[in-house]
Amino acid sequence: PKVIVFSHAEDQEQVTAEGTEPMMRRRLSDDVNHDMDLEHVLHLATRTAEDIFTEDSSPFRVLFIVTTLSEYDKGTRGTVNGADRLKDLVLPLLVDGVESMVHRGWSVDVYLVCGFEELKESRRQMIQDALPTGVGLEVWDDAIPYYYVKKFNQQLKRPDQTIEFAPHGLSRQHRFVVRDKLMEYDFFVAFEDDIRVTADHVVNFLEMSTQIDRMRRAAEHSPDGKARVEDALEDSRTVRGKSMDKATVGNDLVQDPMTADELRRLWPGFIRAEVVDNRGGPHQLLEGSLPALDNFKWKQFVPASMEYEQSFGTVDPNVCCDLDSPRTPPNPTKDDLVLWETDISATGVRHYPGEIGWAAAMPVEDKADVGSYWSGEGNAYNDPSFKRPRRVDALLGQQAGWMATRSQVLYFHDHACPGGFLPHFDGKDWYSDSLQTRNGAVEFWSGGYQLFGRCRLNRILSLDPKRFSRQILYHSSNNKQKTKTRDKFIRLSHFLGQLYTVKERALKSLQGETIQ
Helix, strand or coil, X not given: CCCCCCCXXXXXXXXXXXXXXXXXXXXXXXXXXXXXXXXXXXXHHHCCHHHHHHCCCCCCEEEEEEEECCCCCCCCCCCCCCCCHHHHHHHHHHHHHHHHHHCCCCEEEEEEEECCCCCCHHHHHXXXXXXXXXXXXXXXXXCCCEECCECCCCCECCCCCCCEECHHHHHHCHXXXXXXXXXXXXXXXXXXXXXXXXXXXXXXXXXXXXXXXXXXXXXXXXXXXXXXXXXXXCCCCCCCCCCCCCCCCCXXXXXXXXXXXXXXXXXXXXXXXXXXXXXXXXXXXXXXXXXXXXXXCCCCCCCCCCCHHHHCCCCCHHHHHCCCCCCCCCCCXXXXXXXXXXCHHHCEEEEECHHHEEEEECCCCHHHCCCCEECCCCCCCCCCCCCCCCCCHHHCCCCCEEEEEHHHHHHHHHHHCCCCCCCCCCCHHHCCCCCCHHHCCHHHHCCCCHHHHHCCCXXXXXXXXXXXXXXXXXXXXXXXXXXXXXXHCEEHHHHHHHHHHHHHHHHHHHCCCCCC
């Protein structure tokens, strides 16, 4: 197994006197100014081949981290027992994503974090041979950590408790890799093994991040510390909504000014999709006189306004889901893309300042919410007791990974995330043991739940269909459509149509109109 080594000296907690509280951990970047880092990284990522040749600077350096639990499928969750997961699923995705980046002139290395005991040399060579020339490959096999199972009070669960594997902790291990490699790369991509991530996703993420950061800097330099929507519409409302939970704002924010701190917590999100696969015969989502995909949840209360397709364009299925793989259906159309991990009832929209524009606000903890116009505002669901869903697991929108620049990772670690984003995971914020499931299981580490819960970041999805298409990630295992109930699914094109319906209602609310 690859051994990862890093210095403990930089962030060890310091104790000033016996029995006193430890001081805040030392930051990883005390004397570095990252204010314009996003502009620089975006330039590196979007340079032409001619610019790369003529400019006296290093290429855009990307570390592509993939965490994979099993080399072969085990027959659970709609898979076939013994099927070669590494060769037929993981490798085509990996090669596809890396090739899209190398073709842009980026310098890419791959790091595999493996939960199985050993990646044989022949299998490693298979991966290396499939990757483009010049792409480095490192493997950490047998990466599942050990732990002691404990009770909620941190006592051992049994008097004779012995150390054992923590399979849920495999998803934590990529953080050690990032810590080890932090100063060697400009950008980090860390996802589960069945997610398709390409250069299009990275560039769009960087563009949106930069647009957000420009507004954050504008707010910092404005007289009142706020950034505003240009040419904002007149707001005729005489009464504004109040918070119904621990949020500091109501659910009726449409074009309100934003502080630098609020903008700093805004984040380009992702949402997983599958491609409807009916190659094996009738499909549960397409059967019946009224198929589930044509009778999606909340349709009665928030119908899909599909006029956006004529005005702004359609969802592009090729960006996320056009993959040459034996496991995935070929030539997907926009109506083949389905969502299951959230729905319109947990979502809002807002007109954000600057180039950010109109975007959907994904679910976030109430106390972390910077505000949006909720789809349920104005009793839209005809139920006065219906409250905005917050930490509802079925609606959170697990994105199976994250991406960030080096300075964004440092922001996570030094500022946003209690207890830090990178090792060591100790102290009171981790209950002295980060592998206890009260800190979160797989989705906490790899699915973004830490970032969009504990770290208080607010994910947004652009309402521009071109950008929206680049925030969709293909869950290429394509097995949720076989194992989840029918009522959870909606076409991505219809979901975007519902968001446009909420946008229309938000604009009408500015004129004092109520939901009909």
